[in-house]
Amino acid sequence: MITFDSVTKKYPDGTVAVDNLNLELPTGKITAFVGPSGCGKTTTLRLINRMIDITTGTISIDGVDIMQQDASDLRRKIGYVIQHAGLFPHRTIIDNIATVPRLDGATKEAARKIAAELMERVGLPATFAKRYPMQLSGGQQQRVGVARALAADPPVMLMDEPFSALDPIVREDLQQEFSRLQSELGKTIAFVTHDIDEAIKMGDLVAIFREGGNIAQLGTPQELLENPADEFVANFVGRDRGFRSLSFDSARDLPVAHAASAADLVIEDGVARGWSINGRTHKLGGTFTDNDSLRQATDVAISSPVGIAVKVDQDGRATGVITLAQIAEHLEKQRQAERNSAPTN
Amino acid sequence: MFTYIQNNYQTILDALIQHIWLAIVPILISIVIALPLGYLAVRYSALYQVFNALFGILYSIPSLALFVLLPSLLGVQILSPINIIVALTIYTLALLVRSVADALRSVDETVLQAATAVGYTRGRRFLEVELPIAVPVMLAGLRVATVSNISLVSVGAIIGTGGLGFLFTRGFQLFYAPPIIIGIILSVLLAVIFDVIIVLIQRQLTPWARVAR
Numbered sequence: 001m002i003t004f005d006s007v008t009k010k011y012p013d014g015t016v017a018v019d020n021l022n023l024e025l026p027t028g029k030i031t032a033f034v035g036p037s038g039c040g041k042t043t044t045l046r047l048i049n050r051m052i053d054i055t056t057g058t059i060s061i062d063g064v065d066i067m068q069q070d071a072s073d074l075r076r077k078i079g080y081v082i083q084h085a086g087l088f089p090h091r092t093i094i095d096n097i098a099t100v101p102r103l104d105g106a107t108k109e110a111a112r113k114i115a116a117e118l119m120e121r122v123g124l125p126a127t128f129a130k131r132y133p134m135q136l137s138g139g140q141q142q143r144v145g146v147a148r149a150l151a152a153d154p155p156v157m158l159m160d161e162p163f164s165a166l167d168p169i170v171r172e173d174l175q176q177e178f179s180r181l182q183s184e185l186g187k188t189i190a191f192v193t194h195d196i197d198e199a200i201k202m203g204d205l206v207a208i209f210r211e212g213g214n215i216a217q218l219g220t221p222q223e224l225l226e227n228p229a230d231e232f233v234a235n236f237v238g239r240d241r242g243f244r245s246l247s248f249d250s251a252r253d254l255p256v257a258h259a260a261s262a263a264d265l266v267i268e269d270g271v272a273r274g275w276s277i278n279g280r281t282h283k284l285g286g287t288f289t290d291n292d293s294l295r296q297a298t299d300v301a302i303s304s305p306v307g308i309a310v311k312v313d314q315d316g317r318a319t320g321v322i323t324l325a326q327i328a329e330h331l332e333k334q335r336q337a338e339r340n341s342a343p344t345n
Numbered sequence: 346m347f348t349y350i351q352n353n354y355q356t357i358l359d360a361l362i363q364h365i366w367l368a369i370v371p372i373l374i375s376i377v378i379a380l381p382l383g384y385l386a387v388r389y390s391a392l393y394q395v396f397n398a399l400f401g402i403l404y405s406i407p408s409l410a411l412f413v414l415l416p417s418l419l420g421v422q423i424l425s426p427i428n429i430i431v432a433l434t435i436y437t438l439a440l441l442v443r444s445v446a447d448a449l450r451s452v453d454e455t456v457l458q459a460a461t462a463v464g465y466t467r468g469r470r471f472l473e474v475e476l477p478i479a480v481p482v483m484l485a486g487l488r489v490a491t492v493s494n495i496s497l498v499s500v501g502a503i504i505g506t507g508g509l510g511f512l513f514t515r516g517f518q519l520f521y522a523p524p525i526i527i528g529i530i531l532s533v534l535l536a537v538i539f540d541v542i543i544v545l546i547q548r549q550l551t552p553w554a555r556v557a558r
Contacts, residue, residue: 051462076464086459090477090553103464132553148463158462 001027002048002156002188007057009043009213017043018213021057025205027155028186032203034193035236040213041192045158048190049078061156076100079149079157079187083165085141087133093144094119094129100152111151118147123177139170146178150185159191163198175201196237200225200244208233222248246295246331251288254297254330256311256320264306265321272310272318287312298327349523357512361531364508367426367498368539371433372491375441382438383445384471393446400439408432408500429501436497437490444486448479481554484547488540495536499528509535 002025009018017040025031033041046052048059050071059066066074087096097118098111106114119126122143133141142162149157162178163171179202182189193199199206200221208224210216210232217229225245228234234241259265259272266273266281274281285303287310288296301309301324309327311320350357386393411432416423419431452475460474502510512528515521548555 049462051458072464072466074464075462080459080462082455082459082462084455086453086455088456088460088474088478089453090474090551092553100463103469132556134553135556 001025001062002190003060003063004044005058005060007044007047007059008055009040009047009052010055016213018047021214023207023215023218025188025190027062027188029204030182030189030191030202031205031207032191032193032199033207033209034196034199034203035209035216036211037194039209039211041207041209042160043213044209045160045190045192048156048158049075049080076103076152077154077156079152079154081142081145081149081157081159081162083161084138085133085145087141087144087148089133092130092132093124093136096133096144097147097151099148104152114151115147118151121150121181122147137170138166139174142166142174146174146181155188157187157189159189161192161194164193164195178202197244200247208236243295243298246298247293249294249334250290251292251294251297251311252290254294254311254322254327256322259310259318259321262308262310262321265308265310265318267318270315270317272312275304275306275308277305284310287316287318289313294327294331297322298324301327346523346526350527353524357527357531360509360511360528361535363426363506364495364498364510364532364535367429367433367501367506367508368491368495368535370430371437372487372494374430374434375437375490376487378434379438379441379445382442383449386442386446387449396442396446400442403435404439408436408497409503411435412501412504424505426506428504429498429506432501433494433497437494440490440493441486444483444490445479448482448486449475451482452478477550480550481547484543484550488543491539491543492536495532495539499532 004021004023007018007021007023008016010016019040021044033044035041043052047054048061048066050066054067061078088099091099094112094115097115098106098108101111101114102108116126116129119129124140124143124147128136128140133144136144145162149159163174166174175198191199191202193202203221205218206221206224207218208216216236217224217233219227222245224233224237225241225248228237228241238244259267264276266276272284272287274284276282282305285305286300288300289312297309297311301307301322304310307324308321309324310318311322313319382396386396412428413423415428415432416425419427421427456478457470457475460470465474498508499510499513501507502514507514509528509532512524512531516523516525516528
């Protein structure tokens with residue numbers, strides 16, 4: 001756990017970057033710091049590994065004050081990933097990853113062995129080991145950046161806009177793979193981003209910063225979307241927050257009709273192939289399963305040429321159909337039930 | 346021409362060896378001094394301005410004037426090679442301090458921040474990250490300084506110690522072309538050889554700088 005206790009960062013010119021911050025980053029979770037530029041989120045992150053010094057207050061990691069240890073020792077126990085990766089251009093990929101074990105005194109062979117394992121873990125082919133960073137794409141470089149941060153197996157990781165410079169497809173890939181990795185590793189992570197979508201996707205908790213270096217709201221993504229604390233948070237979370245909050249509801253309970261009831265649905269061997277409209281077969285526009293969210297089911301219904309979403313089982317067999325109107329009806333009933341069961345106070 | 350070489354073989358060789366020696370020593374001394382000065386200039390940006398102004402002025406002092414002035418300043422004989430070495434060290438230094446500072450400044454700030462963040466101490470970061478990454482720009486400066494040095498050594502002949510420059514003064518005194526031609530050819534050859542050596546060193550030190558996407 002990382003604990004901020006009345007932490008303030010004030011620059012000599014009087015600018016207050018972080019203002020009396022009290023915050024707890026729970027162990028094994030990703031806490032996303034998000035906010036407009038100049039809100040102090042990156043400064044807050046850098047206070048943790050003493051890249052920037054605190055003016056007043058204390059930060060402790062698992063109860064130990066960060067000021068009680070040597071700065072470079074502290075940093076070796078904290079993984080650090082930045083935008084554009086910041087790899088060492090003069091070192092091969094494997095030696096980049098081996099950096100921290102080497103600093104900790106491991107032999108070259110031992111450090112490279114660790115690095116080789118990590119390359120595999122972050123999805124880098126072994127043939128990349130002897131290449132230099134310049135020979136890799138942005139996405140590949142950032143995989144190396146993540147591997148370098150993990151090499152000493154630090155309990156804490158700081159990630160500063162790690163995926164922001166990548167193109168959307170590569171970013172999505174890395175986000176997903178990093179989420180998978182994190183579910184295996186359970187690091188305590190502070191994750192800075194300016195992108196609320198990324199914060200909601202990656203964060204177990206999201207801290208929304210406002211200008212002047214304080215937190216407007218801290219909560220789970222669902223809490224922020226459904227219950228923004230004030231106008232600022234509501235605006236920041238965005239106009240389509242209602243639609244996005246559907247990501248947290250399962251499509252499992254949707255009352256689907258039998259697939260055979262949709263006369264225009266083309267089914268071959270149980271598998272839905274498309275919609276037959278005026279004798280021509282059109283694409284399905286996607287399908288959803290029990291494991292998907294209401295957001296995905298709604299999206300499938302909107303994308304469908306006939307406004308009907310097709311539900312499939314694990315083998316891809318069509319098990320039901322539902323119209324957009326029926327999804328909306330279901331949603332309305334669900335909200336009504338929530339309102340009725342909510343405690344009045 | 347060939348008879349001149351045959352008759353003066355030993356003289357030419359001595360001049361060549363002296364030339365090499367007079368060129369190399371100031372370079373080595375300058376490298377040792379320029380590294381810490383360049384580092385300071387990067388760390389304290391006010392110093393960068395001061396160094397630029399100071400070495401700019403030093404570099405603009407005519408070499409001949411410096412060669413003539415130095416003996417009385419240093420208190421050594423006018424024929425002493427120390428004069429040439431000190432003078433050339435000043436010129437080389439003027440070029441190299443700036444090269445070292447510019448080279449260090451060319452290192453990507455995010456790379457330096459990453460180095461600090463993964464736990465490098467300042468000293469180790471300088472030796473293991475900043476310096477190696479700065480090598481290509483630094484050696485580019487060294488190449489310029491070295492070639493300029495090799496041509497400057499000849500000027501020393503005016504005060505009696507100038508390596509191959511001796512062949513030029515001799516040629517002018519005798520109004521005779523062969524020594525001058527030989528001097529020019531050897532000077533150019535020397536500059537080319539030194540340049541190639543530096544390039545080879547650079548290839549060894551920076552295999553990473555040659556890779557292309």
